[in-house]
Amino acid sequence: xxxxxxxxxxxxxxxxxxxxxxxxxGEFEPIRFRGGPGDEHSFVEERKAWEQKLAEGGxxxxxxxxxxxxxxxxVEQQVIFNEEYARAGGPGRMGHIGETLMGxxxxxxGSDAQRERYLPGIRAGREFWCQGYSEPSAxxxxxxxxxxxxxxxxxxxxxxxxxxxxxxLAHESQYVFVIARTDPESVAHKGLGFFLVAxxxxxxxxxxxxxxxxxxxxxxxxxxxxxxAADDIVGAPGEGWKVAMGLLGFERGVSTLGQQxxxxxxxxxxxxxxxxxxxxxxxxxxxxxxxxHIGLRIMRFNSMRMLSGGGDDGSLQKEAMIYxxxxxxxxxxxxxxxxxxxxxxxxxxxxxxxxxxxxxxxxLFTRADTIYGxxxxxxxxIIAERALGMPREPRG
Amino acid sequence: xxxxxTEEQQMIRDTAEAFLAEVSTPAAVREAMVTERxxxxxxxxxxxxxxxxxxxxxxxxxxxxxxxxxxxxxxxxQMGRTLLCAPFLSTxxxxxxxxxxxxxxxxxxxxxGEIASGKTATLAFMAPGSxxxxxxxxxxxxxxGDGFRLNGEYRYVLDxxxxxxxxxxxxxxxxxxxxxxSLFVLPSDTAGISRQWLPTMDQxxxxxRIVLDNVRVEGDACxxxxxxxxxxxxxxxxxxxxxxxxxxxxxAQQSLDSSVAYTTERVQFGRTIASxxxxxxxxxxxxxxxxxxxxxxxxAACIAxxxxxxxxxxxxxxxxxxxxxxxxxxxxxxxxxSGIQLHGGVGITAEYDIQLYFKRAKSTETLLGDAAWHRExxxxxxxxxxxx
Numbered sequence: 073x074x075x076x077x078x079x080x081x082x083x084x085x086x087x088x089x090x091x092x093x094x095x096x097x098g099e100f101e102p103i104r105f106r107g108g109p110g111d112e113h114s115f116v117e118e119r120k121a122w123e124q125k126l127a128e129g130g131x132x133x134x135x136x137x138x139x140x141x142x143x144x145x146x147v148e149q150q151v152i153f154n155e156e157y158a159r160a161g162g163p164g165r166m167g168h169i170g171e172t173l174m175g176x177x178x179x180x181x182g183s184d185a186q187r188e189r190y191l192p193g194i195r196a197g198r199e200f201w202c203q204g205y206s207e208p209s210a211x212x213x214x215x216x217x218x219x220x221x222x223x224x225x226x227x228x229x230x231x232x233x234x235x236x237x238x239x240x241l242a243h244e245s246q247y248v249f250v251i252a253r254t255d256p257e258s259v260a261h262k263g264l265g266f267f268l269v270a271x272x273x274x275x276x277x278x279x280x281x282x283x284x285x286x287x288x289x290x291x292x293x294x295x296x297x298x299x300x301a302a303d304d305i306v307g308a309p310g311e312g313w314k315v316a317m318g319l320l321g322f323e324r325g326v327s328t329l330g331q332q333x334x335x336x337x338x339x340x341x342x343x344x345x346x347x348x349x350x351x352x353x354x355x356x357x358x359x360x361x362x363x364x365h366i367g368l369r370i371m372r373f374n375s376m377r378m379l380s381g382g383g384d385d386g387s388l389q390k391e392a393m394i395y396x397x398x399x400x401x402x403x404x405x406x407x408x409x410x411x412x413x414x415x416x417x418x419x420x421x422x423x424x425x426x427x428x429x430x431x432x433x434x435x436l437f438t439r440a441d442t443i444y445g446x447x448x449x450x451x452x453x454i455i456a457e458r459a460l461g462m463p464r465e466p467r468g
Numbered sequence: 469x470x471x472x473x474t475e476e477q478q479m480i481r482d483t484a485e486a487f488l489a490e491v492s493t494p495a496a497v498r499e500a501m502v503t504e505r506x507x508x509x510x511x512x513x514x515x516x517x518x519x520x521x522x523x524x525x526x527x528x529x530x531x532x533x534x535x536x537x538x539x540x541x542x543x544x545x546q547m548g549r550t551l552l553c554a555p556f557l558s559t560x561x562x563x564x565x566x567x568x569x570x571x572x573x574x575x576x577x578x579x580x581g582e583i584a585s586g587k588t589a590t591l592a593f594m595a596p597g598s599x600x601x602x603x604x605x606x607x608x609x610x611x612x613g614d615g616f617r618l619n620g621e622y623r624y625v626l627d628x629x630x631x632x633x634x635x636x637x638x639x640x641x642x643x644x645x646x647x648x649x650s651l652f653v654l655p656s657d658t659a660g661i662s663r664q665w666l667p668t669m670d671q672x673x674x675x676x677r678i679v680l681d682n683v684r685v686e687g688d689a690c691x692x693x694x695x696x697x698x699x700x701x702x703x704x705x706x707x708x709x710x711x712x713x714x715x716x717x718x719x720a721q722q723s724l725d726s727s728v729a730y731t732t733e734r735v736q737f738g739r740t741i742a743s744x745x746x747x748x749x750x751x752x753x754x755x756x757x758x759x760x761x762x763x764x765x766x767x768a769a770c771i772a773x774x775x776x777x778x779x780x781x782x783x784x785x786x787x788x789x790x791x792x793x794x795x796x797x798x799x800x801x802x803x804x805x806s807g808i809q810l811h812g813g814v815g816i817t818a819e820y821d822i823q824l825y826f827k828r829a830k831s832t833e834t835l836l837g838d839a840a841w842h843r844e845x846x847x848x849x850x851x852x853x854x855x856x
Contacts, residue, residue: 073470073471073472073473073474073477073538073766073769073770074470074471074770075471075767075770075771075781076781343850343851346851347851352851352852355844358843358844358847358851359840359843359844359847361847361850361851362794362843362844362846362847362850363794363843365846365850366764366790366791366794366795366843366846369764369791370760370763370764370767370791370795373471373763373764373766373767374759374760374763376471376763376767377471377472377762377763377766379471380470380471380472381472390755390759391759391762391763393755394755394756394759394760397752397756398756398760449745449749451752452745452748452749452752452753453745453748453749453752455751455752455755455756456748456749456751456752456755457748459755460724460728460748460751460752460755461728462728462731462732462742462743462747462748462751463732463739463740463742463743464743465743465745
């Protein structure tokens, strides 16, 4: 076991740090530490400009192969980039769905024409994507998709009808990738297609969902005979599930240390509050603050293990399977801790009518952490069945 | 960054697993645990002479294998999994680390050599009713010509009634806290030492009371400068804590594995109970705990290695040890306690082994500071320093 990064990786780190110091300033100063989870509605135009700045510096899509405009950065380098980006207060990435999900999917499953058409816009930080997976009746049960895609024999185009929900940044994106049923008689994960659909057309309507924070990161997206060109399907009709599942596999944990740096920023703020208001002298709160610190440090050790590849038996990565359940539970507890450290002041909203402080917003939004991307209950099923080999749930 | 076992480390772990599956069977554990000695001498000879485990991280110059702390942690984890009854933690986790950190070359050469050839050892520092910090040291030491006279009483000394070699923490009579602390190493049959087995709730690990009645020792029994030993002892206790945390990972793992096995066999309402989500979700929570505990223990083991080698990352030893001990203590307790629940009625019988893991989980939690004690130690560092 070795804990340190290689000298080459440390040089890479210096390059990242110095580029961020030189560029994440001036006009971009106000967006430092903004636009993260629960704050994605803020500074949208400025964050789009920042994406282009990043692209000019060659810091978008660094993990992509060079022929597609990336740097072919190693996993370690991607980890370092994400960690330093978050440490410097880099704003929430507008382009992350395109960079981490759409791009790798097209590189793995797309046609040459699709890659030529779509990758450069993602790489340049000019074209933004959102994800059309969940539906009102397809949440945890993602295969229960009802949205339909039908080939219009007159025009040769696909026509899409149905509704998606929980679509982040739909109102700021030019494109959405959609799984829809190409075979109307099919059920479950059979008979699905994976479509690339332009948002700016009459057949697509976006309706924001107001959340408990009073803000709207998420949307409903309605497709009413929306048009999709014949060759904007990735893979063949019927292969949508394979493409969609492949896409979920691309999130290989490189952003986890960056996410943890955001968590560290939040914990640091809680410690500052506790020291200032005397909560740091309360024995029960001291225990909980220390527990939060322990939990976050172990999250990092766990990621290091995950990124070093391979469980103890070299195959199944148990530490990767617990990751979502672990961080979401930890973060939700941190939200409550923040309020308890603030005490009576936690109720007072700084700006009328409902302009929450960062910690208040974090507290409320962490309730979503244990739901999206697979609820904690679904995570526990997966862990028990796939990692521990316990009997599968009967599927109705 | 390679935060995973090397091939050699994996081999050491696998060898330990296979050997312990042979020798530390439930029957062997139950036979050893009801004796006052607490372990089979024949097995200890096999462990120390054939397997050479106590010599694992003793430098080659002193007859050891010269391996590192990660290997030690891997082995300790497997010992926890099978509840091995042997004076390994006391001899290696406490005494070998004490000699490596604080021993003079002569002391190391003599005592490490003895340990490598099969002698057992332990460390005594806690007065009756104390908690494991500097105030626990109440036994005293007074200059007596070229040597010293030691007096006082210790409790909670692991394998104290059987150990061949003792490392003793004492203090100057008028000192308090971290001041005036000294460490001595001496044979346990030195005149004036009386030792008595204390029956324990966790029968798989033995504890003793040791009384020092005007024990006369020569100056060369003192480890380092008299009165200056607290930093060394703190480091020794942190190293032992890391070894113990690795053992707790093994306890947590076996509690999970035996519960999954039991619930997969047990049929109620026409289904194996492992097919119910209520059972699966508990098991999933147990797996989360043990995997996170493993990450914490092995990170701490890496840091312990750095600390023993005197490298810069080693300065994080106290923090890493507290993180590992706080988390692994609760993971072992959670998993063993949940394990009893998942076993249902048989979980509280003497016949099933899960109760033994539950008791080991608790004894290891208490030993060297429970989770709350370690969290408070971290809280002082986080919350009480100068301006953050």
